[in-house]
Amino acid sequence: MRVSLSRPNLDNIRWPEGIDDDGGIRIDRVKQLVARWRDFDFDKHERELNRFPHFIERGLHFIDQRAHNASAMPLLLLHGWPGSFIEFLRVAPLLADRFHLVIPSLPGYGFSEKPRERGMSSARIAERMLELMQSLGYERFGVQGGDWGASIATWMAIKSPQRVAAIHLNYVPGSYTPPPGPPLTEEEEQSLRDVARWVDESGAYGRVQRTRPLTLAYGLNDSPVALLAWIAEKFDEWSDPQTRVDDDAILLNTTIYWTTQTIYSSMRLYLESVKTPLALRERVPVRAGFARFAREEPFPPRSWVERGYDVQHWTEFPRGGHFAALEQPNELANDAIAFFG
Numbered sequence: 001m002r003v004s005l006s007r008p009n010l011d012n013i014r015w016p017e018g019i020d021d022d023g024g025i026r027i028d029r030v031k032q033l034v035a036r037w038r039d040f041d042f043d044k045h046e047r048e049l050n051r052f053p054h055f056i057e058r059g060l061h062f063i064d065q066r067a068h069n070a071s072a073m074p075l076l077l078l079h080g081w082p083g084s085f086i087e088f089l090r091v092a093p094l095l096a097d098r099f100h101l102v103i104p105s106l107p108g109y110g111f112s113e114k115p116r117e118r119g120m121s122s123a124r125i126a127e128r129m130l131e132l133m134q135s136l137g138y139e140r141f142g143v144q145g146g147d148w149g150a151s152i153a154t155w156m157a158i159k160s161p162q163r164v165a166a167i168h169l170n171y172v173p174g175s176y177t178p179p180p181g182p183p184l185t186e187e188e189e190q191s192l193r194d195v196a197r198w199v200d201e202s203g204a205y206g207r208v209q210r211t212r213p214l215t216l217a218y219g220l221n222d223s224p225v226a227l228l229a230w231i232a233e234k235f236d237e238w239s240d241p242q243t244r245v246d247d248d249a250i251l252l253n254t255t256i257y258w259t260t261q262t263i264y265s266s267m268r269l270y271l272e273s274v275k276t277p278l279a280l281r282e283r284v285p286v287r288a289g290f291a292r293f294a295r296e297e298p299f300p301p302r303s304w305v306e307r308g309y310d311v312q313h314w315t316e317f318p319r320g321g322h323f324a325a326l327e328q329p330n331e332l333a334n335d336a337i338a339f340f341g
Contacts, residue, residue: 032247077145081109
């Protein structure tokens with residue numbers, strides 16, 4: 001299949017009035033992005049996207065890029081919110097000689113179908129991903145993910161440890177709690193306080209997406225500027241200022257949400273996944289590697305992660321944030337290569 005992009009109508013914008021530099025993403029920043037969006041080269045970006053081999057199977061969109069070496073390890077790359085499959089397009093060429101790469105749009109994201117029934121949580125998406133890899137003939141494979149991708153990768157390992165060889169994560173799932181164990185260390189207790197502080201200061205988006213995604217979506221699905229502001233704010237806040245995601249990547253990512261009208265279905269993953277938290281009763285039964293980028297917050301200490309994961313690899317990077325595949329593609333790719341071996 002070929003993917004195509006839709007141009008948003010950026011005329012007749014009604015800008016908020018009053019104090020415009022706090023309480024959310026600044027108006028001058030959004031105006032800067034809108035001006036760039038007006039001049040965005042949609043044709044060029046379509047051509048770049050279509051250099052990759054795209055497919056749709058059972059309602060799932062994915063890139064399936066085979067390595068020249070037939071015996072290469074299959075590797076599933078999983079994005080999160082408010083990202084999309086484009087997060088991995090800079091990493092893919094760095095991994096292409098060593099892995100068969102599968103890069104899907106999660107259900108309800110990008111060019112995948114929108115779920116029409118309740119229950120499409122991260123746990124259920126893990127089952128869909130296992131089915132996808134089975135249909136492609138990949139009996140045993142690795143998984144790399146951040147954000148929701150880390151949660152889905154963990155569920156895949158729990159549900160099918162005989163097929164998931166290992167998982168490499170650059171995020172610890174927000175709902176993760178390890179099995180009962182020894183008393184917490186002071187570092188672990190401080191980490192939990194840090195999480196609570198982050199949720200209080202920065203987690204309002206998650207609260208509304210868990211409870212009122214439909215109400216929020218009326219505005220975001222109808223207004224390209226509202227959609228851009230909602231998404232760009234997260235890219236700006238969650239990136240490392242030293243390695244920030246460039247504006248063209250933010251605009252391409254937002255254009256995919258606009259084209260496919262998937263902001264509601266993507267946000268609904270928060271509501272659905274409340275019902276399937278990663279509250280572990282035992283450790284995840286496959287080996288795990290973690291890439292800890294400096295500005296990815298909150299991120300618990302290694303001891304807390306080791307309570308629930310079989311951590312065989314842990315790398316601390318001095319730069320980079322939440323969108324590691326876009327911010328630090330070489331570092332993420334090299335770390336995955338070192339882990340999967």
